[in-house]
Amino acid sequence: MGSYLLPPLFLLLALIETSLVPYLAPLGVKPDLLLVLVLSIAMTRGLGQGILWGILAGWMLDLLGASPFGTHILALGLVALLVRLGTAGLSPQSLLLHLGVGFVGSLLFYSLLLLILELSGSSLGWGETLLRIALPASIMNALLLPVAYHLLRGWERLWPERPLWGRR
Amino acid sequence: MKPLERAALGTFAPLQGGITHPLQSVAHLLDALQRLAALQEENQRQSQLIARLSGEIVRLRELEIENQQLREQLGYQIDNPERALLPASVIGRDPSNLVQSIIIDKGSAQGVEEGMVVIESAGLVGKVIGVSPTSAKVLLITDPRSSVTAMIQRPNSRAVGVVSGQPGNRLIMRYLPQSEEVRQTDLVVTSGLGGGFPKGLLIGKVVEVRQKDIEMFQGALVETAVPFAKLESVLVVLDFTPDKWD
Numbered sequence: 001m002g003s004y005l006l007p008p009l010f011l012l013l014a015l016i017e018t019s020l021v022p023y024l025a026p027l028g029v030k031p032d033l034l035l036v037l038v039l040s041i042a043m044t045r046g047l048g049q050g051i052l053w054g055i056l057a058g059w060m061l062d063l064l065g066a067s068p069f070g071t072h073i074l075a076l077g078l079v080a081l082l083v084r085l086g087t088a089g090l091s092p093q094s095l096l097l098h099l100g101v102g103f104v105g106s107l108l109f110y111s112l113l114l115l116i117l118e119l120s121g122s123s124l125g126w127g128e129t130l131l132r133i134a135l136p137a138s139i140m141n142a143l144l145l146p147v148a149y150h151l152l153r154g155w156e157r158l159w160p161e162r163p164l165w166g167r168r
Numbered sequence: 169m170k171p172l173e174r175a176a177l178g179t180f181a182p183l184q185g186g187i188t189h190p191l192q193s194v195a196h197l198l199d200a201l202q203r204l205a206a207l208q209e210e211n212q213r214q215s216q217l218i219a220r221l222s223g224e225i226v227r228l229r230e231l232e233i234e235n236q237q238l239r240e241q242l243g244y245q246i247d248n249p250e251r252a253l254l255p256a257s258v259i260g261r262d263p264s265n266l267v268q269s270i271i272i273d274k275g276s277a278q279g280v281e282e283g284m285v286v287i288e289s290a291g292l293v294g295k296v297i298g299v300s301p302t303s304a305k306v307l308l309i310t311d312p313r314s315s316v317t318a319m320i321q322r323p324n325s326r327a328v329g330v331v332s333g334q335p336g337n338r339l340i341m342r343y344l345p346q347s348e349e350v351r352q353t354d355l356v357v358t359s360g361l362g363g364g365f366p367k368g369l370l371i372g373k374v375v376e377v378r379q380k381d382i383e384m385f386q387g388a389l390v391e392t393a394v395p396f397a398k399l400e401s402v403l404v405v406l407d408f409t410p411d412k413w414d
Contacts, residue, residue, distance in 0.1 A: 017263040018271070028337060028397060030265055065262045066269030066297060066305055113266055122313045124266065129335040133265045 005159070006053065010034065014060040029133060031140040032106065034061060035076065039105045039141075040148045042080040043092045044156075054080035067113075068120045075112040079105055098149055102142030110134035237401050240289040244403065252407040253287075254278060258399050259303065268311035268333060269294075272402060275302045285405045291370035291393030292316070292358060293402050295410075304404075309371065310337045310396055318371055319359040325349050328359050331371055331390060337397065339372055339390040346386055350377050356390050363411025 013033045021030045034057040042050030058073035065072070083105045090097055110133070114124055238255075245253050260271035274280050276299050286293040286306045294314065298305035307314055310333040318331045318341060327348035329341045344350055354374040360367025372390040379386040 014263060018260040021263075022261040030263075032263075032265070034263075061263050064260065064271075065264050065267055066307055066311070067262075067264055067267045072264070110266070113264070117266065117312075124312045124335065129266065132336040137265050 007056065010037070010053070010057050010060055013037065014057070014064055017061075018064050029136040029140065031144055032109070032137060033144075035079070035106060035109055036102065036141050036144045036148045037152070038076050038080050039083055039101055039145060040152045042084045043087055043097075043101060043149065044152060047081065047084045050080035050084045051077050054078075067117065071113060071116050071120070074116055075109055078112055079109045082108060092149070095146055098146040099142045102145030103138045106138035106141040107134055110137065241401065241403055244287075244289040251405055253403040254280065254406050255401060255403055256280075256286075256304075257401050266312075266335070268308040268314075268337065268396070269297070270306050270308065270399065270402075272304050272306060272404070273302070274404060275300045275304050277301045279406055280304045280404055283410045285365055285369075285408055285410070286402050287369060287405060288394045288399065288402050290395070291372065292365065293394055293396075293399070295364075296404070306402070308396060309333060310339060310392065316365055316371065317359045317361040318356050320344075320348070320350055320374070321355040321357045322351075325354070328361065329385075329388075331356065337392070339392055341374070341388040341390050342385065344386045344388065346379070346381075346384070348386075350374060350379075350386060350388050352377065354388075356388075365410070366405070366408050 017030070017033050021033065024030075038050065038054045038057050041053045045053075054076035055073050058071075058076035061072040061076075062069045083101055086104075087097065087101060107130075110130065114126060114129060117124060241253070241255055245251070254274055256272035256274040258270050259273045262269040270293075272280075272286070280296060280299055282296055282299050284296045286296060292309055294306045294308040294311070296304050297307045309316055309331065312333045312335065314333050316331045318329060320327045320329075325348055327344050327350060329344040331339050331341045334340050341356060352374055356371045356374060358365040358367055358369040358371060370393045372392045374388045375391045376389040377386065378388065
């Protein structure tokens with residue numbers, strides 16, 4: 001039951017990211033709500049679900065945004081894969097792990113986005129982008145990830161189920 | 169009868185006082201309780217009135233702001249009567265921190281087409297890159313993928329360059345010839361070259377000149393004229409068709 005409620009939750013978060021969050025952005029940089037959720041899912045629900053929900057979240061962001069279609073699908077899918085591979089075997093309860101995954105996962109996400117945008121013909125300065133945008137956003141996402149993780153665990157307690165596929 | 173009356177008065181008055189005073193206190197207490205209930209009712213009514221008036225104040229302030237914005241747009245239309253302008257509200261922004269775009273509430277049903285230029289009373293905003301019947305996506309000039317041919321607006325320096333977006337809502341003007349003089353506070357406007365944008369639209373103001381003798385061109389950091397972080401309403405230029413280069 002819980003997994004079937006995730007798509008509308010993703011859509012709600014995507015709409016919040018496009019309408020409300022930009023006006024609340026401290027220092028002009030917005031937190032990435034869907035990225036944080038995808039990282040939490042990748043840590044808790046396994047590789048298959050992490051990639052699946054990463055692709056779904058990326059699809060929603062590409063539909064609502066102006067980046068070339070497929071940019072976020074690829075970036076979120078890949079970052080879910082890399083995070084899951086990197087955290088396999090580690091205890092998902094650790095706060096340090098949450099902060100580390102949030103920070104490193106976000107930097108990876110921005111690096112992948114930059115790479116995809118460069119390959120599609122957009123010229124962004126890597127140094128400036130990573131310093132001015134990726135770094136502050138990664139810090140914000142890292143602080144949000146423990147919150148998202150615990151909310152997700154609460155969600156799973158409310159609607160316990162077998163994962164769609166993939167192991168925990 | 170007067171002596172009898174006097175005697176009765178003198179005898180019964182203390183008794184009357186002994187009964188009346190406590191009863192008066194009870195009567196005062198009952199009266200206070202009645203008034204308390206009425207006061208609570210009045211308090212609730214006043215609280216509701218305050219809440220309603222507070223909401224009214226917020227609504228009026230919002231109308232005041234909207235009025236000011238519409239006056240600015242109308243002022244721009246009056247100053248530029250030759251342009252067909254369609255007012256639109258910003259209803260969404262790009263979810264990515266790397267891409268700068270907005271979604272407006274006007275689409276093909278109102279005559280908006282891909283490639284149309286979008287402006288604000290303060291200056292150039294961007295270009296329409298996607299259209300649905302009721303909304304449109306606008307790529308802002310602060311997006312790194314945006315390029316606008318521009319020139320310095322000074323009588324003795326009409327230096328031409330290209331303005332493109334930088335991370336963090338900044339603009340950079342590149343390919344300015346080394347022989348041209350560029351100063352801080354110079355205004356930057358669209359040059360009209362290339363046919364992508366009408367000529368003369370304000371882009372911003374030079375805040376830093378980047379010039380090195382060993383380089384072929386000089387550059388300039390440009391502060392945008394439009395407050396993109398607070399953008400709420402824009403104008404779509406309906407009667408300008410950008411040139412298409414195949």
